[in-house]
Amino acid sequence: MKTLYAAVLAGGISACALSTAQAQAPAAETPAYKLYRATTTKINDLVHTKLDVRFDYKKRYMYGKEWVTLKPHMYPTDSLRLDAKGMDLKTIAIVKNGKTTPLTFTYDSLTVAIKLDRTYTNAESYTVYIDYTAKPNELKVKGSAAINDAKGLYFVNPDGTEKDKPTQIWTQGETEASSAWFPTIDKPNQKTTEEISMTVPKQYVTLSNGRLALQKINKDGTRTDTWKQELPHSPYLFMMAVGDFKIYKDKWRNKEVSYYLEPKYAPYAKDIFGFTPEVMEFYSKTLGVDYPWYKYSQIVVRDYVSGAMENTSATLHGVYVQGTKRELADRYYDGGRSTIVHELFHQWFGDYVTAESWSNLTVNESFADFSESIWAEYKYGKDAGDAHSLEAMQNYLGQPDAKKKDLVRFHYNDKEDVFDVVTYQKGGRILYMLRNYLGNAAFYKGLNIYLKTNAFKNGEAQQLRLAMEEASGRDLNWFFNQWYYGAGHPVLNISYKWDDATKTQTVYLQQTQDGNGFTLPMAIDIYAGGKKTRHSVWMRTKADTLTFLVPSKPDLVNVDGDKILLTKKTDSKTLDEYAFQYFNAPLFLDRYEAIDFAKTRQNEKGAQKIIIAALQDKYYGLRVKAIAAANLTSYDDVRNAAVPILVKLAQTDENNLVRAAAITALGKLKASGNMSLFKQSLTSQSYAIQGAAMNAIGMINPTEAVALAKTYQNDSEGALKQAVLGVYATNGTDAEWPYYYDAFKNGDPNAQFQMIRKAAEYAGRVKSPEYAQQAITTIGELGVKYKQFGVAPTVIQLLTSIKDARTKLGDTASAAAADKAIAALN
Structure with a gap:
């Protein structure tokens, strides 16, 4: 599962608020939190699951027949309990010699307790037949911040009444x-083989786990597709999808790789997913275990409730992963590629070997998060891998209460709470x-040892530790105890002293976090006399003093020379030392730290030297960072040195995001002499470059920007569309409101929350009360929908601002509508 981080309400809730809100409230005092979350006891084991299903689009029902084969795990049993949420259970029977004999059962709407026909031992299996109706839209269940709904089966536009939205079914x-x-x-901790037969309108295609074994055309205009998954996997990894999808066939070695997309995006299938076979090869060789499943398919669906899901051999993505070439x-x-590799790595870590309980979700999700960095490192270079890893660490460190949670978590309020920045980014x-x-x-x-030892079974962190110890010959209890079975991270302060008389360099290390100290092996690199000397040290206590004999005063003492520690760090290096670090230390984070230090000291020559050099850093992400850091308005020396470089970057840099950042920086100068550059940039094929140019023009000539936006609004996506919307939000009139409001109302949650503050400002000044009330209704509905994630106070604030603005305009009807929307949030 890849969570889709939602929404920024500046000054209201944090950037990852909707997807990580639950990480902010451990609520250890609740009775649910105090429960020990044991691995589910196995009484019966699933062996094989056979399904025959049909769909009622009008009622949003699924009519199912199931033949589930099981056997007792260890002890003899005469009973079976199955999870079955919100169903009509019509018949439950034992199957013997092709004949069914009804069984007695009791059902509480969530689980069904079945009395078997006799006592079975673990040397024998039995098959139960169930005739049932699933009613997902009538099911009242709780989702999570990572997965915002939990009804299992989803009908998208089943009546065909929603404009520009296809009819789909997915799970x-x-x-x-x-x-x-x-x-x-x-x-x-259950594993089962699977067979699913789906009867669907014959114009639709289907997808499920495993291989398409049979297709049969029926006389009533339907078709029945039978999919077989002949290697065992866990029930939560079962999937179905039905709809009007175009299939692009690719391959890896001798296995089918396929991409399912809506017809609009079918021409771009190879652009979106075409690197998948290369990733499969990289992961197979890196892990020493070839991709284990029959095929690998990826499908993009509408209205998905999270980011993506690693269903065995059939990953399901939300629409944000797709796009045109531009x-x-x-x-x-x-921009979606990291999600693609994340879900693919799950085919090993999550599907091939599955966490035995949600407490041990780390052996699924931490690995998938880690895979994003190693693919970036392999494909785009070490700087890219380190940049991705740093972003993950910053996401974790940015959630203050995350430090209270263990990685392996035997206590939680709800299993959904484990899908957070601790399990993903910290892990x-x-x-x-x-x-x-x-x-x-x-x-x-x-x-490799972990995967092969636990193939098609379940794993936990202790098995990972044993595999790593077997491979390395090293004891790793200390590592797992502090990082997997403990919470938090070191908060590390670093200071230095040089004694010229004794030629001694002293390094003072102090961990200032509450609680026990962390054991930290690290490299300390000392740069002196034109060479680098590496010292491998261990910090075993909360405070440590290290001394090194050095022939001359070091130019730089670089603690954590590999820039690998998970820590919140305060380092007392001087500006000269950071400047030396930028130009001499080899890693992404060495340069990143120097830029970060220099950006607030641009009145000093050393800082200016770092910033100006970083504008042309070898890694595009640091070029973008330096562009954003350069203070062009306060310091003439910075502006005079930077502007020629920025102009060149805006015109010729190989990276579109760098060019866009350079245009944005130049735009803030509001210099009319750059107008021709900005207008020329509007002809780019890059939406990012066009969007930056549109915004820059808006800063110089708002009226011209609105006129230009009208010419581009019907051929805009991505950053250009955001720029058009931004120009309208800032300078638009009632004439531009319908276009703006359509984008706001019909955007996904991320887009809506990114627009919500500007939408409120725009609604406050339009002349039409009808337009103002459109915004009030939509903003209020968003507040109600996401109230559980803490957005209500900010939404109320925005509604109040609209009310005040409409009152000044004499629009009492809109002010009353705002009051009504506010009341619904209180």
Whole structure:
């Protein structure tokens, strides 16, 4: 599962608010939190699940027949309990010699307790037949910040009444929502083979796990597709999808790789997903375990409830991953590609070996997060991998209450709470750190041992530790105890003293976090006399003093020379030392730290030297960072040196995001002499460059920007569309409101929350009360829908601002509408 981070309400809730809100409230005092979350006891084991399903689009029902084969796990039993959420259970029977004998059962709408016909031992299996109706739209279940709904089976536009939206059906099983569309033991420590027959209108295509074994045309205008998954996997990884999709066939070695897209995006299938076989090859070789499933398919669906889901051999993505050639040209790695590799890595870590309980979700999601960085490193270079890993660490450090949570978590309020920045980003960074400590060879050998030992079974963090110890020959209890079974991270202060008389360099290390100290192996690189000397040290206490004999005063003492520690760090280097670090230390984070330090000291020559040099850094992400950092308005020296470089970057840089950032920086100068550059940039094929140019023109001549926006609004996506909307939000009139409001009302949650503040400002000044009330209604509905994630106070603030503005305009009807919307949020 890749969560889709939603929404920024500047000054209201944090940037990852909707997807990480639950990470902010451990609520350890609640009774639910105090419960020990044991791995589910196995009484019966799933063996095989056979389904025959049909769909009622009008009622939003699924009519199912199931033959589920099981056997007792260890002890003899005469009973069976299945998860079955919100269903009509018509018949439950034992199947013997092709004949069914009804069984007695009791059902509480969530689970069904079945009395078997006799006592079975673990040396024998039995098959139960169930005739049922699934009613997902009538099911009242709780989702999470990561997965905002949990009804399992979704009908998208089933009546065909929603304009420009296709009719689709798809499923979402994680965590335990598969049992909303078929009875099962809906726990991750179960594994079963699978056969699903779907009867659908013959114009639609289907997708499920495994291979398409049979297609049969029926006399009533339907077709029945039978999919078989002949290797065992967990129930939450079952999937179905039905709709008007175009299929692009690719391959990896001798296995089918396919991409399912709406017809509009079918021409771009190779652009979106075409690197998938290369990733499969990289992961197979890196792990020493070839991609294990029959085929690999990826499908993009509408109205998906999260980011993406790693269903076995059939990953499901939300629409944000797709795009045209022009859109994709601006996205680079983090514009959907990181999600594609994340879900693919799950085919090993999550599907091939599955977390035995949600407490151990780290062995699924931390690995998938880690995989994003190693693919970036392999494909785009070490700077790209380190940049991605740093972003993950910053996401974790940016959630203050995340430090209270263990990575392996045996206490939580709800299993959905485990899908957070601790399991994903912190866990991924921990693996990045462990790889550095053990070395690539030992680390990947350990992963190979873990995968092969637990193939088609379940795993937990202790099995990962044992595999790593077997591979490396090192004890790793200390590492797992502090990083997997403990919470938090070191808060590290670093200071220095040079004694010229004794030629001694002293380094003072102090961990200032509450609680115990962390054991930290690290490299300390000392640059002196034109060479670098590396010292490998261990910090085993909360405070440590290290001394090194050095022939001359060091130019730089670089603590954590590999820039790998998961830590919040305060380093007392001087500006001269940071300048030396930028130009001499080799890693992305060495340069990143120097830019970060220099950006607030641009009145000093050393800082200016760093910023100006970084404008042409070898890694595009640092060029973008330096462009954003350069203070062109306060310091003449910076502006005079930077502007010629920015003009060149805006015209010729190989990276669209760098060119766009340079245009944005030049635009803030509001210099009319740059207008020709901005207008020329509007002819670019890059939406990012066009969008930056549109915004820059708006800063110089708002009226001209509105006129230009009208000429581009019907051929705009991505950053250009955001720029058009931004120009309208700032300078538009009632004439531009319908276009703006349509984008706001019909945007996905991320887009809506990015627009919500400007939408409120725009609604406050339009002349039409009808337009103002459109915004009030939509903003109020958003507040109600996402109230559980803490957005209400900010939404109320925005509604109040609209009310005040409309009152000044004498629009009492809109002011009353705002009051009504506010009341619904209180």
